[in-house]
Amino acid sequence: MEVKVEERESGISGTVEEEKEGLDFPYWSVIRRKYDPDAPFFASGNIERELLSKQVALDLTQDEEYELSNMADAEHGKICCPIAGCGAQLISLEDFEDHYLSRHSASCSVCSRVYPTSRLLNIHISEAHDSFFQAKVARGYAMYECLVEGCGAKMTSYKSRHQHLVDKHKFPDSFEFLKKHHPSKRQRQRRQACSKKGAVDQKMRGVREEHQKREEREDDQKGIEERKGMDVDGTIEDLVSKVSKLSTADSTPSVVSFGRRHTRGLAFVPRNLQREKKQDLLTNKKG
Amino acid sequence: MVQRSCRRKRVRVQRQRATLQQGMAHLGTKVVGESPSLKREPLKFSAGKVAAQRRRQHAVTIGKERREAILRTKRLCRDGVVGDNEDQVDAGMILDEEGAALDAQTNETVGELKSALRIQGKDALRKKLEVLRTLRCLLSKSTVPPVETAVQAGVVPLLVECLSFGSPDEQLLEAAWCLTNIAAGEAEQTKALLPALPLLVAHLGDRSSVPIAEQCAWALGNVAGEGEELRNILIAQGALPALARMMLSDNGSMARTAAWALSNLIKGPHPWAATELIKINGALDAIIRHMKKADDELATEVAWVVVYLTALSNSATSLLVNSDLVQLLVGRLAASECLQLLIPVLRSIGNLVACDSHVADEVLAAGYGTTVLNASDNVMGALVKCLSSDHRVLKKEAAWVLSNIAAGSLAHKQLIYFSDALPLLLHLLSTAPFDIRKEVAYALGNVCVVQSEGSHQPNLILDHLVSLVDRGCLPGFISLVRSPDLEAARLGLQFLEMVMRGLPNGRGPKLVEREDGIDAMERFQFHENEHLRSMANELVDKYFGEDHGHLDED
Numbered sequence: 001m002e003v004k005v006e007e008r009e010s011g012i013s014g015t016v017e018e019e020k021e022g023l024d025f026p027y028w029s030v031i032r033r034k035y036d037p038d039a040p041f042f043a044s045g046n047i048e049r050e051l052l053s054k055q056v057a058l059d060l061t062q063d064e065e066y067e068l069s070n071m072a073d074a075e076h077g078k079i080c081c082p083i084a085g086c087g088a089q090l091i092s093l094e095d096f097e098d099h100y101l102s103r104h105s106a107s108c109s110v111c112s113r114v115y116p117t118s119r120l121l122n123i124h125i126s127e128a129h130d131s132f133f134q135a136k137v138a139r140g141y142a143m144y145e146c147l148v149e150g151c152g153a154k155m156t157s158y159k160s161r162h163q164h165l166v167d168k169h170k171f172p173d174s175f176e177f178l179k180k181h182h183p184s185k186r187q188r189q190r191r192q193a194c195s196k197k198g199a200v201d202q203k204m205r206g207v208r209e210e211h212q213k214r215e216e217r218e219d220d221q222k223g224i225e226e227r228k229g230m231d232v233d234g235t236i237e238d239l240v241s242k243v244s245k246l247s248t249a250d251s252t253p254s255v256v257s258f259g260r261r262h263t264r265g266l267a268f269v270p271r272n273l274q275r276e277k278k279q280d281l282l283t284n285k286k287g
Numbered sequence: 288m289v290q291r292s293c294r295r296k297r298v299r300v301q302r303q304r305a306t307l308q309q310g311m312a313h314l315g316t317k318v319v320g321e322s323p324s325l326k327r328e329p330l331k332f333s334a335g336k337v338a339a340q341r342r343r344q345h346a347v348t349i350g351k352e353r354r355e356a357i358l359r360t361k362r363l364c365r366d367g368v369v370g371d372n373e374d375q376v377d378a379g380m381i382l383d384e385e386g387a388a389l390d391a392q393t394n395e396t397v398g399e400l401k402s403a404l405r406i407q408g409k410d411a412l413r414k415k416l417e418v419l420r421t422l423r424c425l426l427s428k429s430t431v432p433p434v435e436t437a438v439q440a441g442v443v444p445l446l447v448e449c450l451s452f453g454s455p456d457e458q459l460l461e462a463a464w465c466l467t468n469i470a471a472g473e474a475e476q477t478k479a480l481l482p483a484l485p486l487l488v489a490h491l492g493d494r495s496s497v498p499i500a501e502q503c504a505w506a507l508g509n510v511a512g513e514g515e516e517l518r519n520i521l522i523a524q525g526a527l528p529a530l531a532r533m534m535l536s537d538n539g540s541m542a543r544t545a546a547w548a549l550s551n552l553i554k555g556p557h558p559w560a561a562t563e564l565i566k567i568n569g570a571l572d573a574i575i576r577h578m579k580k581a582d583d584e585l586a587t588e589v590a591w592v593v594v595y596l597t598a599l600s601n602s603a604t605s606l607l608v609n610s611d612l613v614q615l616l617v618g619r620l621a622a623s624e625c626l627q628l629l630i631p632v633l634r635s636i637g638n639l640v641a642c643d644s645h646v647a648d649e650v651l652a653a654g655y656g657t658t659v660l661n662a663s664d665n666v667m668g669a670l671v672k673c674l675s676s677d678h679r680v681l682k683k684e685a686a687w688v689l690s691n692i693a694a695g696s697l698a699h700k701q702l703i704y705f706s707d708a709l710p711l712l713l714h715l716l717s718t719a720p721f722d723i724r725k726e727v728a729y730a731l732g733n734v735c736v737v738q739s740e741g742s743h744q745p746n747l748i749l750d751h752l753v754s755l756v757d758r759g760c761l762p763g764f765i766s767l768v769r770s771p772d773l774e775a776a777r778l779g780l781q782f783l784e785m786v787m788r789g790l791p792n793g794r795g796p797k798l799v800e801r802e803d804g805i806d807a808m809e810r811f812q813f814h815e816n817e818h819l820r821s822m823a824n825e826l827v828d829k830y831f832g833e834d835h836g837h838l839d840e841d
Contacts, residue, residue, distance in 0.1 A: 025825055026818070027745055028781040030738040032694045033687070033729070034641035037554055037598040041687075044722070045630050045680045049591070050358050052627045079771050084815040093721050096771050104813075114806070116813045172817060 083116045085149070119149060127158070128178060147177060356471075360512040360551055363471040364464060365427050368501045368540060385430065393433040396422045397440040404448055412455065419449065419461035426468040434472035438479050443469070450486040456496055463487065463502040470509035477513040484510065484524060491529035501541045504533060508548030518552055522560055526552060528567055534592075535573040539585055542577065546588035550595055558599035565596060565603040571610065578615040583625045590619075590631035597638035604642060608649050613639070617653045620669035626678055633673060633681060636666065637688040644695050651692070651702070667706050674711040682719065686712065686726035693733035697748070700734045704751050709734075713755070716763035721770065728767055728778050731755060735785065747789040756786055761802050768807040773816055780808070780822050787830045796830040805831055 035041045079096050081088040083104050090096040104116035110129045115121040123145055126133045137143050142154040144161035148169050155161040158178065165171035356363075396418060403415045422442070426432045442465070449462035466487065470477045483506075490503045507526055511518050521527075530552065533545035553560040564570055577589045593612070596603040607613070613636075620632045640647045650666055673685035689708060692699050703709065716727045735752040736745045768779030783804060787795035799805070811823035 025784060025822065026777075026781070028732055028736050028778075028785055030694050030733050030736050030745065032641050032643070032691045034638070035598075036556065037595055038556060042634070045634060045684060046360075047358055048630060048678075048680050049627070050360065053587075054357055054362065082771050082773070082815050083813050090771075093770065097769075114809060120813075174821070 086116070117149075120147065123147065124177075359471075361471045361509040362505070362547070363427070363432070364467045364502075364505055367427075367460075367464060368505065368544070369460075369498045389425070389429060389433050390436045393422075393425055393436045394440050396425060397437060397442045397445065400442070400445050404445060412458075415449070416455075416457055416461065419458060419465070423461050423464050423468075426465050432468055432472075434469050434476050437465075438469060438472075438476050443479050443483060447483045447486060450483065450490065452489070456499060459490065459495075459499045460502055463490070463499060463506055467502060467506040467509060470506050470513070474513060477510055477517065480506075480510055481520070484521065488521070488524045488526050488529060491526070491533060493532065497538055497541055500533060501544050504530060504541070504544045504548045508544065508551050511548060511551035515556065518554075518560070521552060522563075527560060527563055531564060531567045531570045531573075534577075534589075535569050539582065542573075542581075543585045543588050546577075546585065546592055550588065550591040553592070553595050553599070555595070555599050558601075561596050561598075561600035562602055564592075565600060565606055571606060571612075575610060575612055575615065578612060578619065583623065583628050586619065587625075587628045587631060590616075590628060590635060593635040594631045594638065597635050604639065604646065608639065608646050613650055614653045617650070617666045617669060620666070621672065626681070629673070629676075629678075630680055630684075633684050633688070637684055637691070640688055640691045647692055647695050647699065651699070667702065667708065671707045671711065674708060674715065679720065679723065682715065683723045683726055686715065686723060686730050690726060690729035690733055693730050697737060700737075700748065700751070703730070704734055704754075710758075713758055713760055713763075716760055721772070721775070724763065724767065725772070725775050725778070728764060728775070728782065731760060732778065732782050732785070744788075747785055749789055749791075752785060752789050756790065756798065761786065761798055761804070765799070765802050765804050765807050768804070769810065773819065776811075776819055777822070780819070780826065783808070784826060787826065800831070 079090040079093065081090065081096065081099060081104075083100075086103070088099055088103075090099050105114055106116070106118045106121040107114045108121060108125060108129070110125070113124060115124060127144070133143055137156070140156060142156045144155045144158055146153040146155075146161065146164055146169070148165070151169070153164060153168075155164055162171075162175075162177070165175065166173055399418045400415070400422060403411065403418050406414065422437070426434065426437065446462045446466055449458055450466075454462075466480060466483055470480050487503045487506050487510075491500050491507075495503070507521060507530070511521055511526075527549075530545045530549050534542050534549060536542045536545070549564065553564055555561065574589055574593065577585055578593075581589065593607070593616070597607065616632050616636055619628065620636065623629055623632070636650060639650050653666060670685045670689060673681040674689075676682065689703060689712070693703050712727050712730055716724055716731065719727065735748050735755065737748060739746045764779045764782045766779075767775040768783065770776055770779075783799055787799055789795065790798070805827065808823040808827050811820045814820050814823075
């Protein structure tokens with residue numbers, strides 16, 4: 001589809017999305033951006049003009065001028081948190097980053113997925129990493145909670161919960177709660193290091209300040225991880241890791257049987273062991 | 288956080304005139320309402336400063352209303368248009384009265400004006416003048432002029448009477464001055480001036496004395512600054528040609544006031560007034576002449592006229608581009624250190640460059656003249672100067688101009704790529720405040736891409752892209768991806784797409800990952816904007832999908 005540059009020349013860049021027609025991805029579009037004289041883009045320059053020119057000889061200190069120009073900005077520059085369902089209003093970018101990090105960056109220590117609320121994180125952990133959850137699902141309990149807080153509905157399958165979200169709460173059909181996540185090698189290494197330190201369900205990521213240097217940021221992150229490790233209750237940690245081991249260990253047989261019928265029960269025993277056992281039994285029988 | 292120094296800065300040097308009343312206020316005594324003729328004490332300097340200080344305190348602490356007054360495109364006239372007018376000072380009323388006392392006084396004065404207008408005879412003129420002066424002082428010397436009170440008391444029709452043709456000059460001047468300050472108030476008060484408008488316009492004529500014409504222009508400037516409706520009325524009444532003629536004047540002060548009033552008059556949003564202005568005989572010449580020779584103050588106001596001409600009117604733009612003005616603008620931008628002037632000059636250039644390729648070419652060509660080519664004299668040099676300045680507005684709008692230049696031909700992009708602007712842009716991308724970073728992102732991105740006709744994907748200028756990435760631009764773009772601003776997030780994602788698609792040997796995804804780009808993109812899974820969600824998902828799926836991690840050699 002031909003990209004028409006002329007159409008957009010007078011517009012403000014917000015119209016770029018329209019070109020998506022037929023393209024899968026709205027590529028970078030090179031356009032000239034022209035603004036009307038009363039556009040918000042020019043507001044700070046206009047304010048500066050007024051401050052500089054007022055005939056009232058205000059002996060403004062730099063702080064006061066700064067305050068004045070920020071005042072006018074703040075009135076129409078409120079930042080709205082874009083995470084679905086949040087709606088928080090923040091005054092500045094720093095404010096927004098703080099808000100985001102404290103409210104929306106709950107991350108899973110098992111697979112490093114990040115969720116905007118601790119409730120969603122907990123739902124994720126149950127659904128993705130908890131064998132008890134899966135066991136209950138297998139027995140037909142309605143375990144899949146609706147993701148919308150306050151709804152309270154529970155469904156018996158991932159699919160039916162998805163359908164509920166689409167039907168009742170207008171979620172887009174393409175929304176995937178359990179999206180495939182493929183952590184990088186580095187993230188996997190980091191994750192292993194974390195579980196060794198014993199971090200539990202929630203770990204806070206390091207603060208990402210644009211103005212801080214990378215080294216500072218990494219140090220900060222390690223510091224936070226260490227602190228979390230120390231905060232953890234030893235027994236809970238033990239329990240969780242043991243349960244995890246139970247659910248993910250390869251050696252769990254799919255069928256467990258007791259008694260002397262050895263054929264089915266020993267399905268996963270390695271061959272050399274199997275031979276020995278057979279011999280024992282034979283010798284036992286003999287004896 | 289940026290540290291701010293508490294350096295005191297005088298916003299504009301004014302002819303500070305102290306009166307005894309200000310001095311008395313300083314000493315703590317209140318002088319109430321009669322009209323003694325008091326001698327001026329030599330406490331001038333310190334009393335003036337104290338009054339200014341009190342005004343400052345009021346301005347900053349009094350709150351929203353006061354702030355709005357400062358930020359309006361109107362100008363209160365405190366010192367009049369005539370220089371060193373010593374006798375104005377002895378008019379004699381209180382200046383730092385406030386609230387009820389001030390209101391009472393205003394009401395009283397308006398009452399006196401009413402009576403003064405009724406009396407006949409020799410004394411009538413003198414009396415009228417005296418009362419007018421009192422009123423004018425109330426409206427110009429008070430910290431918060433009692434505009435509302437005066438209007439409620441019915442002062443406007445009285446002032447209109449004072450403006451009648453044939454009235455003595457001083458009377459006209461005082462009346463116009465009062466109206467100026469009433470028009471500097473809020474909407475309701477300004478609208479009350481409707482009956483006065485035709486007279487004010489009439490007094491702009493070339494038969495009026497200079498101070499009167501200027502004062503009327505000032506009043507009209509305030510009225511025009513109020514809103515579109517009033518602007519249309521003024522234009523219908525013929526204010527445009529009258530003010531344009533005044534702008535031609537050699538009298539610096541008058542030209543300056545007229546230019547400022549014009550900038551308020553043509554600011555639209557309808558382009559009609561701007562288009563009409565440029566058609567007026569001599570207007571363009573005056574603009575060019577002032578841009579060439581005028582002092583900073585006059586050049587500033589004329590530059591603002593140019594801002595509106597270039598933003599609103601295509602015919603004005605073509606005329607301006609074909610004249611010497613572009614050269615003069617570039618020259619001013621390169622040479623001046625005055626922020627007040629730089630802002631409108633930069634913006635005019637920006638408006639021109641935003642038009643189309645041809646105009647941008649003309650702007651870039653300016654400076655490559657016949658005289659010695661000094662790199663800093665042309666527009667690129669001037670833009671570099673703006674990018675390096677301390678002023679936020681200059682940096683932001685300079686980056687905007689560069690982004691529009693970079694939207695041009697390959698040659699334009701290369702011009703920027705090889706210039707001193709590039710390292711500055713890269714630096715700003717990591718360190719500047721958000722609004723500047725966004726403009727810089729546009730500029731850098733545009734430098735790396737050529738819009739192509741007919742194919743889906745734009746063509747990447749690989750050399751530029753690779754170089755920018757090597758020079759560390761990725762963290763800046765990823766930071767934009769994280770921002771709550773939808774436009775910035777979209778820009779960031781689009782740039783990441785280019786990097787991941789364009790860099791050879793799959794370097795792109797690796798670099799993006801190293802800078803925590805995946806994390807930034809995955810933030811969008813719960814983002815409320817569907818476009819951004821799907822954009823981010825597409826990128827993550829495509830470049831960090833199933834087989835990722837296994838190919839990772841690092």
